[in-house]
Amino acid sequence: MSMMPTSRDDVVIRLSGVARTYKVGVESIHALKGVDLELRRNEYVAIMGPSGSGKSTLMNILGCLDRCTSGTYELDGRDTTRLSSAGLARVRNAQIGFVFQAFELLPRLNAIKNVELPLIYAGGEGWLNRKARARETLTKVGLGERMKHRPNQLSGGEKQRVAIARALVNRPSILLADEPTGNLDTRTSLDIMALFEQLHQEGQTIIMVTHEDDIAHHAKRIVRMRDGRIVADELTGSNRQIATVAPAT
């Protein structure tokens, strides 16, 4: 119900009534209680909310790492809820780039090998040109000089750049980042935000989770969660004048 004119093709992500329930013993934990969300191409969204509000659960579902208990999730116009685990793996490989708080680099591989990893499993053109692609992407995130370094020879910020390069190397539709600056100091966090801004300028769709306001305000849109629901969805700063967004149900 955005007031901006949008064509259907522009929608990258459409969640409707997504719920996720964890079973712990006899207890059921309702981490997501019916989330509706629409994201257009080249949006830059921050998801905020207190700890335990379901941000990571939502991100995992968006990243096809997890399945929702009910509701539907369409990515690039295709329903993902019925995919097999191999099918989900292919979606993760081709359409999603995920950046973790703890970097998750493989310690025994150097930077370029870590970045190559998604292409190893890809096949097709990306697979054929994996070395060149990895080199190019590492250069883009500013690590052209550190390709042969192992993770333990890199600083926290550099590690996260490698992880971002890895997320981008197969040219995903969406870049997901769950607290990407959570393990970094303020200065380094700002560098990463500058990188995200640059990627956004180049047209990359970005969704990141953060609980820090100043980090969130680098995004163009902020989705606020509480207790498994979206409670606010607004544009930031100068974007505020362009459009207003429907409140959460």
Add this chain to the structure above:
Amino acid sequence: MLRLLTAPLVLTVLVMQSIRLALGQIWANKTRSALTTIGIVIGVASVTAVIASLTGLKAKVLKDFETLGTNKIYVNPDWPREGRFRNFNWRVIRFRPEQFDGLLERCPSISNFTMMTNRSKKVSYGIHSIDNARISGINPSWHEIENRSVILGRPFTLMDEENGWQVCLITPAVRDELRLDLDCIGKRIIIDRRSYRIVGVVETRVESGMFGQMGDSKEVFIPFPTAWRLWDPWMYIIAACRKPELSQEAQAELKFFLRQTRHLQPDDPDTFRMDVIEEYLKQFNTMAATMTAIAGGVVGISLLVGGVGIMNIMLVSVSERTREIGLRKAVGARPSAILLQFLVESVVLCLFGGLMGIGIGQGLTTLISKIPNAHFLSMAYIPLWAIGISFGFAGSVGVFFGMFPAIKAARLDPIEALRHE
């Protein structure tokens, strides 16, 4: 389209990367890998050593048979299992020289034959003596059949037989032991209180490994009629057929001939037995096959034990690398790719064990072939097919016992795997 074309390449690269990863993993955990594969190493080492020994033994036996001759038929008196001869006295059952009169005329496939009888007796010359020399009564045709040349003096002749002379042939070992001169022709030695004149020295029997008896090289030969007259002994014959291919016919002719000369009724069973070298060879082959099967069983058990070790270490590896698995899945590795990675690792580990096992097996084989007093193992070597089989088995153990951990890894949930500490 491109994706389909690259699919086989993707698989190849995945396998190669998995191999490299696996080698890295083995190298990073050297001690652990060595200890883990010990079962495989021992299994493969023992199977290769056993197969090498058997192969060597077989080669040796074949060589021996060649020197013994494949055209020979040994004919021995024998008690039938049933019929009236079953419990007859050995004096009735045994052969007598006259039963072989006219054999060569009646058996055209046989080129020659010699009567044989063996005794173990004391031989002496002056103060020197040999307690258990092997005394054989032979016909002159023996020289031709056994193909043993006379290195000094002369062979036996029909004259020796017809005149019933007390003459003998000896081997160099007898000459040495009795301290006879190098040229001992004409000297007289005492066998069983009778004196025999040495007419020739016969070359030592070609070392025939497992078929030779102890003290074999100390042999004395006397004319068969002399032996028969003095000892009234148990005798047998060795017949040579014209060609090895004629063996079957020769045996049939011999059988027909002997049944006549031994006056057997049509429903009497044979009272003699014919043996040919080929029969022994067949028997040996079955024996070798049985031994291989038994060794295979033992090895199977040790491989099983080794496999359990592999499975254990692979489970440890999967649990240690849960986060890695989670990450690989997160960036798009399908369950099959993870399965492949861990299967390859387990197979590489086993092949590594197999390699070490073959190395140790080669060492054992070299040692075995050098064991003194075990000439029959001197030709032990590991045949190529045994190396193939060892690797094959090791690889199969890797696949079989790596399957469960690999499936476990492939089934991990990416989120839970990434949350693993």
